[in-house]
Structures are given as structure tokens and as C-alpha cells.
Amino acid sequence: MLITLENIGKDYVVHRKLPGHVLKRERTLVRALGEVSFSIDRGEIVGYIGPNGAGKSTTIKIMSGILTPDRGLCRVDGRIPHKVRKEHVRHIGVVFGQRSSLWWDVPVIDSFNLLRDIYGVDKERYGRTLRRLSEMLDLGPLLRTPARQLSLGQRMRCEVAAALLHEPDILFLDEPTIGLDAVSKLAVRDFILEINRERGVTVLLTTHDMHDIEALAKRVMLLGKGALLYDGSLEAIRERYAGEKQLSLRYARGRLPDRLEGAQIVQADIGHATLRFDPSKTSAQRLFAQLSQLVELRDVSIQEAPLETVMATLYKEMGL
């Protein structure tokens, strides 16, 4: 196992001012992480989801050596991150989506060169990595531009490249697609898949965009209120929480009745209709059999319930 967390816990002390008192403050302990345990294998891409304030960033900061856990043991590639911070961070790349590691007013390439010096990457190797990265992320014209003139999507591509200049084995991405347009999102996703396939980089990403997870991660970890609530495949969540599916059909000849067995008619017009059914109760085959007796089906499509709806159901059921 590349990364293992055993019963990791983290509390924050929060001082709250008492009303009416000038100096007295109330000290309260806020539990950011209860007891979180998981392990990640080399080469995995894991999606880390959960509502805001669930402790996702705290976990990433513990794994990056920024924070010291109050309880439990965190090991990354045999290292305890906070104990050997300098050594540890040579082997990881971190992207904080909300913050920039690029210098705002100078061309991106200058920031990259500076990062090369900070990480002490040798020239030849750096040149090779940079060429490869700018090819994959299509950075060519961006490198000569000051970061402040880049669009958010362009900047994020540069940020991701910046985190990989020292060729880390592990990449932590904290909301890498936040605020990006569709094209940039796809570019970032494709790139993550590619470096994972090509160099076997292990990726842990947090996101609120379920499509990121769908496109990238076979495995999902759900964090809520400082505890790990789910660890498994996205498919399993979908199956369990997707509930009803939507069936759209176009037909010639025949008429649909007002009611159907095992399905609900959402909307019906002459020639087309939308139905909703629960596959765990009525199989699609039975529904089709029933329909084909009534009308001549020309075209059908079955849509999953949107992922956002699935996750909302899931969060709600978990009490988040």
C-alpha cells in the first residue's frame, strides 16, 4: 500500500468571544476528523467527496505534511509526512484549486524555472518533463504569458503542470476543476488519466463535480462530518441510490393507456412520451414487452438519474 491512514483524527481549537466580555473567550474543540482510516494502492485514482467542511482538505494537508494529526498514523510511501516534510514533499505534487502556485505578474515559464530551482531538478530532466507536460496540456503559447492574463482554465492547466515538474509519484488535487469551463475541465481530466496510465502516478482528488469522479475515479471515498462514510465504487453508489430511471420513447401507431404497470407516465403526447420506472422493481425487459404490445416503438432512450441528484439523495440519507 502506498498511502495508509489509520484512525487519523484532528481537532481544531476555536476561540469564541463571549458576548459582554472584553477579554474572556470560550475555548471549544471542534472535531475536524474523527477516526479516518483508508489505504490507497500505487497507481490508483481515488475521488474524495463530501460536503464542504467535511474534512477533505484537512486530510490532504495531513498527507502533504502541512498538518500534524492529533491521533492515528499516516504513512505515505513509508514516510510519516509531518516528520520528514522536506523529504516527503519532494515526492508529492499538490494543487490547491483555490490558490495559485504561480507568480502573478511574471510569465508562467519563469514560475516554472523557479520551481525547478526550489525542487532542485536537474536541467536535462526538467527540460524533458517540461516539453512533455506542455505537449500534453497544450501550454505552448501560455508559457510566455504572465499568469494574471490567463483565463481560469488556462491557469489551472499551468497549475497542474507546475505540480508535476518534479515528477512526483503522488498527486493531490484539491478541487482542481472548480470554476472551469467545459473544455478546460475535459482537458484537465484527460491529462490526469494520461499521467496515471503513462507514469503510474497515484492521484487523490477532491471535487464537488460528480462528472470528474465519473470520468476519472473507479473508487470513491465519501467523507462526512469528519468520518469516512463510504469507500467503494461509484457504480455501487449509483445502483443503491440512483432509484428511478427515465425512459423516453417515440412511437408510431397505437396509443398509450393512461396507466402502465410498474411505470409512471411523466408526460405523453401523440407520438412520444416520457416514463419513469424503478429498475429494481420493474425490469426494463418487462416494461418493453408491455409497451411493444401497445405501440410500435421507433426509438427509446433510458437515462440515469442525474449524478447530482444521486449524490443529494446519498448525502441526505447519510444525514449530511
Add this chain to the structure above:
Amino acid sequence: MRPRVWWAVFALRCKNALQYRTAAWAGVCTQFAWGFMLIMLYQAFYRSNAQQSMQFSQLVSYVWLHQAFFAIVNTYARDGEIGEMVISGQVAYELCRPQDLYFIWYARLLAQRFAAALLRFPPVVLVALLLPQPYGLLPPASPWHLLLFLLTLALACLLITAISMIMHTLVFKLMNLLSAMAVLSVFAEFLSGDILPVPFMPPWLRAVSYCLPFRYCADLPFRVYSGSIGLQEAALSVGVQLFWILLLGLLGHAFLSKQLKNVVVQGG
């Protein structure tokens, strides 16, 4: 003219500013430290040569009052929101409102100084009054001096806000509140007697400071209190203060209106 609106803006801003208690405590501590430092410095100077136009006890009162009401006389105080509004172009929305922007902003700036001073002066004055001599603040020279002190201080507050309004309006021209004000503030600070009390200035510089409005914001009230300025001169100075308030108010108002017209033209 909508005095009720100005009052509402003033009251709201005061209420806002009164919430920053921690900042006020930090301010009080800072003021004490500076006060002590200055008094010790002047004490050393007076030890070398006590024949001065200002008695040491008057100087001590000057220093403490200056520290106590620093929030009123501070030439560096600025309202970042106003600067933001101008730079971001938000100011165009302000213009949609039916009130005269000059008075609204004036009320804001006045409230900022007033409320900040309200939180800071009681502890400083109280402790300074209790301090042993020669470090303590002496009672006012006479009830009349006290009365004139309060009057000139109130007018000083109005005057420096008028000056501050003109500085804030400069943002339209320079687009950088910090720089625009920093240059002016340094001169205003010096000429108001903040770095060096006006009586210690050489005659030519003293003449300059008497011709400009800045000393009427700080030097005047603080010296009236201790009797370093006589009652007659103080009464006359009230007239000068009123003159400056009126003149700078009108200038500031005209300046702002002109700049706002440009905003409208630029904004299409």
C-alpha cells in the same frame, strides 16, 4: 438637502465602527506607548534647555491629548471602500441614488473618526489624568479653556473630514488611494503639528502652518486646553476654523461633482 439621511448614514457607520473593540484596545496600547516615548524624549530635551515657548507641562498635555484623540486628527485615516468604489466603477451605482454623494461620504468619514475616537479617548485621558507628575495630563487651564478646547476639537473633526474628502476625491484622478493620500498625508501630518508641535517650528514654517488649514485640526485644540494658546486667540481661531470648513467643503463639493460628471461621461 436631506439631513435625516446624513444622520442615518452617520449613525450606521458609527455603530459599525464601534464593533471593532479589539482594534480599539490595540489602539489604546499603541497610543500609550507612543505617548510615553514622546514625553521621555521631550523630557530629555527640556533637561538640556528648559527655556522654551511651551512649558513642559503644557507639552505633556499636548502629547496626551494628541494620543487620546489620535483617531480624530490622524491624517492617514482612509475609507478603503470609497477607494474601491471609485476604482471598480461601482460609484456609478451610487449616482443612481437621489442624494448628494458628497454629504453621504462626508457622513461616513466623519462617523469613522468620531466612533474610533469615542472608543479610544476615555481610557487614555483617564489614565493620563491619574499619572504622577511630570508625566500626567494636567486639568485644563480654566473652564473657559476647556469649553474652547471642546469647541475647537469638534470643529477640527469637521475640518479634517473636509480635508479627507478632498483627498478621497483625488482617487478619481490617481486611481490609487494609498499613493494619493500618502504623499498628502505626510505634509498634512507635519504641518498639523503631529511630528513636531507648532511652537517648535522655525518662524517661517510656523507662518506657513498658520496659513494652511492643517494646524487648525490638531495643534489648535490641544494647545487651547493647556493655555498655550490664550482665550482671545482661540476665539478668533474658531472663526478661522469655520472659514476653512466652509471653503474646503465648497471646494470638495465642487471637485467631487466635477469628477462624478466625468464618470458619467466615461461610463457612457
Add this chain to the structure above:
Amino acid sequence: MQVLRLYFRHVAIHVRAAMEYRASFALMLVIQVLTPLSALAGVYFLFQNFGALQDWTLPQILLCFAVTYLSFALAECFGRGFDTFSRLIRQGSFDRLMVQPRNLILLTFCSDFALNRVSKIGLALCLLVYAALHAGIRWTAYKLLVLVLMALSGTLVFLGVWIAFAALCFVTIEGLEVVNIFTDGGRELSSYPLDIYLKPVCRFFTLVIPFGVMNYLPLRFLVGKAPAIYGLSPLYALPFLAACVGVFYLGVRHYRSAG
């Protein structure tokens, strides 16, 4: 060596960034000299009134003043990252530094560089030369060395104070305004020789926060009021700085365990 190279690469970047805003940079150069000039005028006019400050002459006081302002400007120029440390914490930029494989103090020094202080440094240097020539000191090689030590030690003391107070930001996040008493206040206080103040104040700023070792004590030697050994007192800045760095790392430990 490698550390210095890394630092100066960062400096080059900050200089290039500053040059992106030439007009505002030029304006800052002017503003930076206005405040010390105004303070200087204050000192000058006070001397015109009082003639002397205890047994110190105007050029001697100016020497004191120049060392303080030179040190402060140098510290501001190179140690801007610590001067504005609370911003680094608040904006979360410190997290970014923590994922870089270098010493945190070095990274913080690298994080900012205030080129616009060069005008202030220039002004203070001119004043220092003027005062040194008029203070009635017969300069020897040793005395010149002491003068250099004074300016350097002052820079280290200011940096030390910022580094130690930066540690406070780990706890308070906001940064405490009160600490300005010791930084800005310390600068104003130590622009005069400390023996004009009350004994406890003089002692505090010589031993605890040793502004006195950058000008007061060595100056006494330079003007012949104290033996030559006083000329080495600026070296006290080194253990002071070491202690401040220690405090900083205590703060880092707190940050890592408190977020």
C-alpha cells in the same frame, strides 16, 4: 551558496514583477523617502530649539537616526515576507510554501522582496555618511567595521522581531496590531540614543529587544564615551536572531497541530 542562488532567483522574479507596474513603483520610491524626511525635519527643528540632547550633538543623533532607518529599510526590503507574515497565513499562501522541499524561513524570505525601499536605503546611507563625517569621530579601520556591524546588526534585530512576532500569527491568524509598538515604536524610539529614556526602558530595549546594540552602545564607543569592547556589542544581534528563529519554529509546530 545554493541557498543564496535560490534566494536571488526569487529576488529577480520579484524585481521583474515590480517592473510590471512602473508608475506605481516610481510613486512608491517617492513615498518611501517622505516619511523619514519628515521625521528628520522633526529632529532637526527640535535641535534648533533645544541646542543639544543631553550630551549628544546633532550629528551624533543623526548618526543614530541614520543607522536605525538604514537597518529598518534593509529589513523591510529583504524581510518583507516576515513583515507582512499575517497576510501570508490569512491567504493560505503559507500552505503552499510548506509543500516545497526547503527551509521555511528561507521560503518566507523568498516570498517577498520590497525593491521600492531602495530610495529609503539610499537616503539613509547618504545621511549616515554625512553624520559620520560631522560627528567628531576620528575614523579608524576598526571604527568603520563597527559602523558596518551597527547597520547589519540593526537589520538582524528588526528581522528577528518580525520573525518572532510572525510566530504569533500562527496562533492568532489575524496578527496583532499591538506588536507595532515594538516594531514601528522600536524604530522611533531607537532613532535617539537610548540613555535619554528612563532606565527600565533603556534596559529593555538593550537586553530583551536589543535595538540598543545597533546604535546606542557602539555609538558610545565611536564618540569616545565607552571602551572599544562596546564596538562589538552589535554581535549580540546574532543570539537574539537565533532565539527569534527558535520562537518561529515553535509557532510552526503550533500551526501544524492547529491548522
